Amino acid sequence: MTLNRPLGLSLVAAALLAVYGCGKEEPKPVAPAAAPAMPEATVKIGHVGPTTGPQAHLGKDNENGARLAIEDANAKGVVIDGKKVKFDLVAEDDQADPKQGTTVAQKLVDAKVAGVVGHLNSGTSIPASKIYSDAGIPQISPSATNPKLTLQGFKTTFRVMANDVQQGSVIGKAAVETLGGKKIAIIDDKTAYGAGLADETEKAAKAAGATVVAREYTNDKATDFKAILTKIKAKSPDVIMYGGMDAQGGPMVKQMKELGIKAKYIAGDGVCSAEWPKLAGGAAEGQYCTQAGLPPDKMPNAKDFVTRFTAKYGPIQVYAPYSYDAAMTLIEAMKKANSPDPAKYLPELAKISYNGITAKIEFDEHGDTKNGAITLYQVKDGKLMPMAVNVAGKTEKIEAAAGPAAAPEAKKDEMKKDEMKKDDMKKDEKKK
Numbered sequence: 001m002t003l004n005r006p007l008g009l010s011l012v013a014a015a016l017l018a019v020y021g022c023g024k025e026e027p028k029p030v031a032p033a034a035a036p037a038m039p040e041a042t043v044k045i046g047h048v049g050p051t052t053g054p055q056a057h058l059g060k061d062n063e064n065g066a067r068l069a070i071e072d073a074n075a076k077g078v079v080i081d082g083k084k085v086k087f088d089l090v091a092e093d094d095q096a097d098p099k100q101g102t103t104v105a106q107k108l109v110d111a112k113v114a115g116v117v118g119h120l121n122s123g124t125s126i127p128a129s130k131i132y133s134d135a136g137i138p139q140i141s142p143s144a145t146n147p148k149l150t151l152q153g154f155k156t157t158f159r160v161m162a163n164d165v166q167q168g169s170v171i172g173k174a175a176v177e178t179l180g181g182k183k184i185a186i187i188d189d190k191t192a193y194g195a196g197l198a199d200e201t202e203k204a205a206k207a208a209g210a211t212v213v214a215r216e217y218t219n220d221k222a223t224d225f226k227a228i229l230t231k232i233k234a235k236s237p238d239v240i241m242y243g244g245m246d247a248q249g250g251p252m253v254k255q256m257k258e259l260g261i262k263a264k265y266i267a268g269d270g271v272c273s274a275e276w277p278k279l280a281g282g283a284a285e286g287q288y289c290t291q292a293g294l295p296p297d298k299m300p301n302a303k304d305f306v307t308r309f310t311a312k313y314g315p316i317q318v319y320a321p322y323s324y325d326a327a328m329t330l331i332e333a334m335k336k337a338n339s340p341d342p343a344k345y346l347p348e349l350a351k352i353s354y355n356g357i358t359a360k361i362e363f364d365e366h367g368d369t370k371n372g373a374i375t376l377y378q379v380k381d382g383k384l385m386p387m388a389v390n391v392a393g394k395t396e397k398i399e400a401a402a403g404p405a406a407a408p409e410a411k412k413d414e415m416k417k418d419e420m421k422k423d424d425m426k427k428d429e430k431k432k
Contacts, residue, residue, distance in 0.1 A: 041083040043340040045070065045330060046108040047323075048118035048128070050096035054221070054247035057275050057317055059120055062142055063091050064313045065323030066117045068305070073331050081338050087331065094124045096220065096245075105131040113137065114340045115330040117323055122146035122193035129157045137342050138349055140329060142322035145269065145292055146196040150366040156346065158363050160322050160329065160356070161292040162372025164193070167268055168200020170374040170390045171241060171290055175201070176208035178376065178387075179264045179288065181239030185214040185232045187225075187252075189244035194220070197268045198243035205241075213237050220245060225252045229259055237263045245270040249289075250279025257283040264288065273317045277382045284379045288387075291318060291375050293358060295386040295398075298375075302357040325356035 047066045049059030070089045078085045090113055092104035101124030108116060109131060116132060116139040119125040125144035132139040133154035141149065141159045145167060150157055175181045184205050188198035202212055213235040216228045225248070232240060240256070240263045242249055249271030256265065265287040272289035280287075293299075296306045302321055309320060332354045337345035354361040359371040373391045377384040386398045 038079070039083045040086060041080070041340070042086050042088055043080075043334070044088050044090050044111060044113040045327060046111070046113040046116040046118070047089055047091045047327075048094050048101070048104055048108070048116065048124070049120035050124075051091070051093040053095050055096050055120070055245055058143075058245075058273060058319065059093070059096075061313075061317035061320045062118070062120050062323040063089075064309070065142070065320030066327040067091075068309060068312070068320075069324045069327035069331070073328070078331065078335065080334055080340060085340070089327075094119055094121075094128075096121050096124060098123050098127050101125070101128045102131060104128075109135040109137060114334070114342055114345075115139070117142060117326040117330070119144060120319070121191065122149060122196065123191040125149050126152075126192055129154055132156050136346070138330065138333075138346055140326040142326045143269070143292075143319040144193070146192045148192065148196070150368050154367075155350070156342075158349070158367040160325050160358065160361060160369050161319075162374055163292075163368060164197045164200050164268070166372055166390070167290055167292050167374050168197050169204040170376065170395075171197070171266055171268060172201040172204025172206075172210075173208050174288070174290070174376050174388075175205055175239045175241060175266055176210045179239050179266060181205070181210055181237070181264070183213045183235065183237045184210045184239045184241060185216070185235060185237040185263070186212060186241045186243070187216045187218060187228060187232075188242070189220045189222075189248060190217050191220050191244070193270060194243035194245075196243070197270075198241065201241050201243065201268075210239075218244070218248065220248065222248055223251050225255050226259065229255055229261060232263075233259060233261050239264045239266060241265075242267040242271060246273045246276040246279055250276055250281075250284070253280045253287055254283040266290075268292075269318060272377055272384065274315045274384065275317060277379050277384075282382070285382070286379060288376065288378050289384070291377065292372065293322060293375065294373050294389060295375055296321060298386070298389065298398075299358050300360075301355065305357045321358050325358050325361060328356060329354055329361050 047063050049062040051059040070087045073087050094101040094104050105128035120143045122144040125141050133156045138156045145164045147163045147165050186198050188194040214232050249267050253265050267289045269291045272291045277284045296302050333345045333349035334340045336348040362370040375386050376388045378387050388395050388397045
């Protein structure tokens with residue numbers, strides 16, 4: 001049976017269809033306008049070190065330290081002056097050559113870098129520093145230790161490790177008091193670094209009561225030292241000190257051994273790298289060197305850095321932590337000034353107080369670090385083992401950790417104690 005709908009309802013339905021069913025839709029809500037994206041800016045930071053030639057392992061160590069700092073800063077999303085900043089490391093190779101050093105310094109100035117980490121060597125840092133000063137670009141060296149670098153009156157020149165006045169005094173004193181040297185022979189490579197360190201060592205050794213029986217010279221490209229060492233052997237020194245780099249320090253101690261020279265050997269941070277014992281072919285065993293700074297495990301905030309750096313780049317040679325701090329200090333000064341413009345952030349850099357991974361980064365009126373330290377190392381089982389740390393003229397001995405060689409003796413002691421306990425127990429049982 002069919003039911004008929006009322007006519008009124010049909011007319012209403014038709015009207016509604018006429019309104020909504022003829023291709024017209026209900027109005028859609030308007031989406032809110034997207035917030036404008038934060039503007040971005042690229043800030044260039046230069047790095048210079050010898051990344052080719054005999055010192056390339058040291059130069060790459062420095063560069064990798066700075067590179068890790070740049071990566072960490074970019075990961076944090078630094079905002080300066082309302083812009084998200086992407087830092088870009090512009091790396092140059094100065095080949096440890098003063099002329100090449102000034103060439104690449106000018107290249108970085110022309111590239112409009114906001115600051116420079118470097119150079120590695122004093123001999124390249126000193127001439128380059130005038131170019132950066134003239135351009136008003138801040139430069140922080142992680143490794144150049146010659147005192148002259150910061151005594152030129154340039155407001156743009158800084159360093160984050162102790163200079164050679166402090167290092168040389170520690171070497172000279174250690175040569176006499178720790179190594180027992182009464183007669184000392186000194187060799188240097190005639191570079192600003194090597195000669196400067198040797199001069200300071202000579203002053204300190206004499207002040208400690210030693211006699212300098214020979215002062216000889218080589219260069220930073222030499223590999224044969226037998227003529228020099230033969231002359232020195234005739235003087236019968238107790239200690240031979242070398243001012244220079246590990247590329248020469250390795251072959252030098254090897255040739256000392258070949259010539260039957262019994263003198264102890266000590267050198268500065270240019271030699272005191274993880275590579276030095278390898279370059280010496282085992283002849284560095286038992287010998288000494290210093291580094292301007294603390295051992296990584298004694299640095300206040302370096303544990304995470306060491307883990308990540310070694311996983312990515314391999315063992316730290318010497319200066320990578322300081323290179324990291326140099327880059328981060330530049331960035332921190334830019335943040336405080338809210339500007340990457342060197343003229344605006346340079347005043348903040350000069351008065352910075354920043355908790356770096358190596359130490360608290362603060363500079364004196366010359367641009368030298370206020371918190372420099374010197375560590376004395378000895379090569380044991382092919383590795384650099386810290387012996388003592390000197391901070392502000394005070395020396396503190398470092399207790400050697402029990403290594404693999406000590407383990408068997410420790411086990412023997414434990415076994416003896418166990419046997420004694422068993423014997424006592426047996427005696428008690430017999431008494432009962």
